[in-house]
Amino acid sequence: MIPPFFFGSLACLCLAILSGRFPRLWLALVLSGAGCALISAAQVLGDAGNWAWEASFTLGCQTPQFLVDGISALFLVPVSVIGGLSAVYSREYWSDHHHPDSAPRGRSWSAALILGMILVLSLANGLHFLLAWEIFAISAYFLITLDNTAPETRKAGWLYLAASHAGTMILFAFFSAVAARTGSWALGPMRDQAALAPLFWLALCGFGVKAGLFPLHVWLPSAHANAPSHVSALMSAVAIKMGVYGIVRFSAWLPLPPGAGWVVLGLGAMSALLGIAFAMAQNDFKRLLAYCSVENIGIILTGLGLAILAMANGQAAWGRVALCGTLLHVWNHSLFKSLLFLGAGSVLHATGTRDMSRLGGLWRFLPWTASLFALGSAAVSGLPPLNGFVSEWMIYLGLIRAVAAKGPVSGAIVPSVIVLAAAGALALAAFAKAVAIIFLGAPRTRRTAPVQECGWGMRAPMLVLAGLMLWVGLFPAMALGPAAIAATAWNPGWSGNVDIPVFHLGSLHLLLACGLLAAAYVVLRKVSRNGLRDSLTWDCGYAAPTTHMQYTSGSFAGIVTRWFAWILRPARLVRKVRGQFPEKALYLERTPETVLEYCIHPLGRGVGLLAEGAKKMQHGRLHLYILYVFAGVVALGGMAFWGGM
Amino acid sequence: MNEILNLLTGLAVGLNLLALGTSRLRLLIRAVAAQGVLLGLLPLLLEHGAMDWQLVFITIATVAGKGFIIPTLLHRAMRTANIARELEPFIGYISSLLLGAAATIAAVVIAQHLPLFPEHVGSLLVPGAIALILTGFILLIGRTKAISQVCGYLILENGIYLFGLLLIHATPMLVEFGILLDVTVGIFIIGIIVDRIQRAFDSLDTRKLTALHE
Amino acid sequence: MEVLDILARLLVWLVLAPLLPGIINKVKAWVACRQGPPVLQLYFDLARLWSKGVVMSTMASPGFLIAPAVAWVAVVAAAMLMPLGRAGCIFSFDGDVLLLVYLLALARFSTAWGAMETGSAFEGMGAAREVSFAVLAEIGIITAILTLALESGSISLASMFTPPPGPGAALLAVGLFIILLAENCRVPFDDPNTHLELTMIHEVMVLDHSGPPFALILHGAAVKMMLFSALLVQAVLPLAHMPLGLSLAAMAGGIVLVVVAVGLVESLTARLAFRRVPLLLTIGFLFCLFPLLLTWMEGVL
Incomplete structure (x- = not known):
């Protein structure tokens, strides 16, 4: 009973991408797509067991293969539930009335995002997995930058795109290495091939970027903060789970290198x-x-x-x-x-x-x-x-x-x-x-x-x-x-009853x-029987409280922020009360994204400097370009010659 | 016998944490003194009943030296320098406490992986010695006042002494005496230097001793 | 039968708990050579508060009245999970000890909520300090639980209190006592006698409460005190191996002893400077950590 629902959900979502201009139709399509996906996941999690399907045609020289097992189905549930609910929410939150330009665009991209995630969860072919992963990553980018007038949002979008592609690059390396060593792009349990074990580290890094694991999380705060809230909900609740899915999935399929458990445990605790x-x-x-x-x-x-x-x-x-x-x-x-x-x-x-x-x-x-x-x-x-x-x-x-x-x-x-x-x-x-x-x-x-x-x-x-x-x-x-x-x-x-006194x-x-x-x-x-009387906040009898005396978010967090100052590195701007007629006092505190500002940015500047140096080689003189080509050919020839010997 | 030994060593390790957690120099010196007395008593317990005069003598000398003479010298140096507290350590008190706890745990783990004699396996001597040495280093690295650093040095020395106890049958008493004498003289000299530093620079902050003056 | 058992325990916790603050005050008065308030003073206070009206800040939402009730239920539920010596628990399952810890967290969350309702600087300060210092206290409690779990090989409250006598138990007792003082807002962390100091934590959070909600807060604090004393006594004394009567008597005696110790600490020491509170809590954590190390060493050797 799974195929009709599953393919129905894919079809509904494809149609929803096209129907971004018609809000009601779009909502109906997204909801029915999400519902169908939920039903197929529920069947797998119920008693239907795994569902696998192989196409009779090829796409990019590969046969599309679908596999929905317990893990995929478990992740499919939040994708469909949160996807459907955020679609409902966006109708009022990002309405056509207030956002006439971006609302239709947002609807199409969010349908694409949900479709991409469902495909990521169900495809069992490395090449198609990467394609679905790209659909998912790109549509998330367009959703984050839905409100593209704010420079902050554009910056957050670029950061997301860069980080996401860095992760995708690692995943490309990972999937091609797997394909090269197993001889096929088809994915499945590979526990018995011990040579694949080191590739787990590649998967951990590549999926870790998307999951927002601690040192790789640099894109996450600004992207989630600047995206429209229904998108943030979808990103934070479901999209980063695709990274988790990858790690869970490939820790189940790949042979694991010794120490993998400790590394994952340690990274998790640190995060x-x-x-x-x-x-x-x-x-x-x-x-x-x-x-x-x-x-x-x-x-x-x-x-x-x-x-x-x-x-x-x-x-x-x-x-x-x-x-x-x-x-x-x-x-x-x-x-x-x-x-x-x-x-x-x-x-x-x-x-x-x-x-x-x-x-x-x-x-x-x-x-x-x-x-x-x-x-x-x-x-x-x-x-x-x-x-x-x-x-x-x-x-x-x-x-x-x-x-x-x-x-x-x-x-x-x-x-x-x-x-x-x-x-x-x-x-x-x-x-x-x-x-x-x-x-x-x-x-x-x-x-x-x-x-x-x-x-x-x-x-x-x-x-x-x-x-x-x-x-x-x-x-x-x-x-x-x-x-x-x-x-x-x-x-x-691990089957049979679980020993949890749940x-x-x-x-x-x-x-x-x-x-x-x-x-x-x-x-x-x-209280209502004894009598309730309203009055000012007593506050030990302080007579003239103002709202500015309340604890603020910075003061509430002050103690903890001081404990973690070694990593948070808060930047403070303080002007104290001084003199007989003091100027206005000031206390500003900002917590930077430490990893981004103290590790990635200096690295980026270094790369920029290198590129600046490399630019000198591009001067427009044709004869020197020919010299480069000649030098390159000689070097390659040399490599081939000595490498051959 | 082994249990009392372990108890004394455990107490000495506990005193480490006291030394790491306090900002009062007086308390720090007392902790180091108490540690010295505790460790000084150990040789009596290690020799199962065989009481020779050498052993008694070294015990008395160690206890007197570490428990009374050296602390008195340090107290005097503290008074002449007129300081009572370590105010701005490099490594804060909570961090040094946590580091000390981590060092103790590390000591236990390391000791379990060392190839020890079977008679030392159950005892706390080896982990205690390693913990003392590590704590000494934490104090030496993390504190800025010369007197706290001296205390760190003393704890380090206590650790080495504890290691020496493992070899009590092999080490001649003379070596022990030599070490003890060296340490006492060293503290004596440091006491004088502390006084001189205080007079010359008006501070005991070793961070300020980075430039040479004539 | 089971219903009777539950009711009896509930009665023990609810009725006996307000004795403890009375005993503390008596001890303090005795040390200061005063007569002091009667031991039953808190009962009178509770009865009076329960029948009084409530003054509520204009800024506060109905949550201001509900928060103390939530905190009270959470603390009492945590108390009901606690075994009573040989008499054991009513419900017990693997991992109930974590439920206990998180029920106390629920109480903390709602107390902080109630404090923030009034928009006062004092109460905001108290809430901020409470939730921040609780991080250290919670680390200590979890470490103590790990120690007990490692000693007994079990993680259910019914069977995890089998402490072997020795230095480990003594260390754990000191550690848990420090945590008890912090979690119950006693000297040297906090001073339950004054509301007006800038170094206050808990008392300042409940400044604006009055009437029945305030009665619930006071009663909940007494139950929490008894809960922590019971935890401390059982973590140190092997009560589960004694005969029923003796174990209950030992438990009662132990709780009174702990409370007297609290009173003595309160009379003989001053409150810590605010910035030294984390240091003492860290020391408490280490006192819980070292028995863990000792047990682990014994397990490995």
Whole structure:
């Protein structure tokens, strides 16, 4: 039953690309495409097993091959869900009324993006995989630069394009090396060919760029912050997962070099800690969310690294738990991160600024957005009874079981547990900050235009996401099934029942949720009976508070920013109060993207200088050009001659 | 016997962390002194019952030297230089504590991979010695005041001494005495130098000692 | 039967917890040669607050009233997960200890939320400090959990408290005691007696609360104190191997001992300078880390 749905979804999305000018038709096509993709994924994750299909024609001298197994299907689910919901959201958020030029363009490209991702997930031929990867990467570029009037956006787009192509170049090398060594472009399990093992490092780098793994994440914050919010949601929740998919997929198919588990685990832990440290220091709430994606990718890779270690050591007991947690976290992160980005979009839509220091007190005007954003923040901080906790708990469970097993690896896993704990607590700090500075307290600047809550077109997708989050949080046993199927697809040796007491956790979550609701009800009732009186904030009796005295995003993060100053390198501009008639005091702090500004930019400048030097050879004198050609021919001849001997 | 030995070594390693975490020079000196006394008692425990006068004498000399004479000299140097705190270390206190903990863990891991005599495998002597040496280096590198650096040097020396205990049967007592004497004289001289530096430059900050003056 | 068990435990936690702050205050008064407030003072305070009206800041949303309730439920739920010596737990499964840690995180999140509702600089400061220092405290707790897991080979609260006596247990006790002081906002991290100092953390977050929500905050703090004391006692004493009566008695005695120690620390030391708080928390973390190292060494040798 899979082929009609799957090809139907491809066809719908192809038509949707063409119908960008007709919003209703486009929406119907995208939704039905996403729905069909979801149904085919659900069938694979249900009981239909793998689905493979080979065309009878060739494309670029290769036969197109499709393969949807547990792993692809698991990643197909967020692609279709978030893709469909962001399409609904964009109708109001990026409407034809406000963006007559770019809205049709955006619709076509976002259909292309979803199509590209579905193809990436389902193609099992290296050459076609690369083609789909390019469609996906390019359409993401056009979506990021949808609002191409702002120079910042254009810059972010270029950075994304450069980084993405650097990654693609590595992937080209990877796929051609695989094809050269196996003799065919067809992809599949290659565990038995030990010579392929070193290629895993190429895959890790190439897919790591797209996933936003820590030192390779340089493009991610600016791209996600400057893109329109429905695009950011799609990028952050799903597009970077394509990188994760690549790493998961090829760690399942390739033979793994020794130490691969440790490297993935270490990179993951580093990403988690540093990603969230950078998030804490941001003043721009969309950049904060973007860095938090770096953290979550880190958590995912920590779990994957543990699973690889477990497989190398033959320890299903903790490897499988960690892998299920990892795969479930892929879902969970897509759910809460897209909810948060859509909420951020609603704030941006209403206020027009991404700077948290200008916001505050928005709960009064945006009650829906505020409560949904708060729910998403609680989930991303891993708080029970929401979905983020379920998957983080499973990853922790794997890690601590590995430590408690007293095996050869137990001691070395300890640091990653401690790092994850720190990252978890920092995530709570960062999101307590975000939600409190944006929505609570009093407005920090006077607003000229009235602030309006978003309409149902934007609210409904967020509500659906919140419902899905609650579903995973309260009934985790139901969400574990698909993750376990994908885990079995990753390592066929791990089958049968998973030893995770997820049912207990789910029932406790339900109890807790009931307890929370009951307590809130009792308190509100009791308070209204006892009498409620409004007054100024007491604040120890301070008589004339102004809104400027509130803690700002910078001051809230100050302590943590100081701990991480060695990597954050915040740039400060301070003018203190001085003299009898002091000038206005000033304190500005900006956290640069350290890796970009201290590593990549100097490197770029170096390349620029080299190119500057090479330019001298291009002077327009023909006879010298002929000399170059002659020298080249002589050199090649020499190489051939001595190489031949 | 082995348990008391391990306990004393463990306490000495704990004192390392105290030395790394404190900004008060007085406390730092006391920590080093206490460490010296603890380590000085070890030879008595290592010789199972065989109490010869040499051993007793070296124990008394070590305890007296490391626990009382050297700290007194350092206290005096501190008083003459009129400083009580290390204010701006190169490596902050939290970082040096964490580094110290990492060094201790590294010491344990390294000790497990060393080809040791079977009688030393269960004991903390080797990891303790490595941890002391590493801690000494952290203090020497991370602190700016001359007196803290001297303390770092003393901890380093304690580590070497602990290593020496492994070879207690092979090392002649004379060598031990020579080391102890050297160290005492060294501290004595440093005490005088500290005083001179303080008078000449009005500061004990070794960062400022990068240019030569006549 | 099970329902009765749950109710009995709930009653023990809810009714006995407010005794602990009373004992602390008595100890402090005794050291200072004062008479001090009665041990049951907190019960009177709670009853009074529960029947009072609420003054709410004009800036605050209804979340300001709900946040204390959320925090209270989270803390009580965490307490219900905690085993009571030989009597064990009611629900227990692999990894419930992580649920406990994250329930405390939920309480922290909602307390910080409540503080930020008022838009006051004081309360913002308290919230910022609470969430930042909690990072270090949480590292310490997770390390202690790892130690216990490595000692017992289990990660469920019902079976992970089997501490072997020795220097490791002593170190862990010190580490957990430091974390207890930090998490429960006692001297030397915080001073529960004053609201008006710039070095405050927790007390300053609840400045604007009043009436029933404030009663929940005070009661939740007492339950949290008891929770951490119970954790400390069980992480150090092998209560699970004693007979039921003895283990419960030992647990009660241990909790009182911990609380008395808190009172003594409070009477005899001054609050730390604010910038030295991370240093002490790091020391607490190291005290939890070294028993881990010791256990690991024993496992390898």
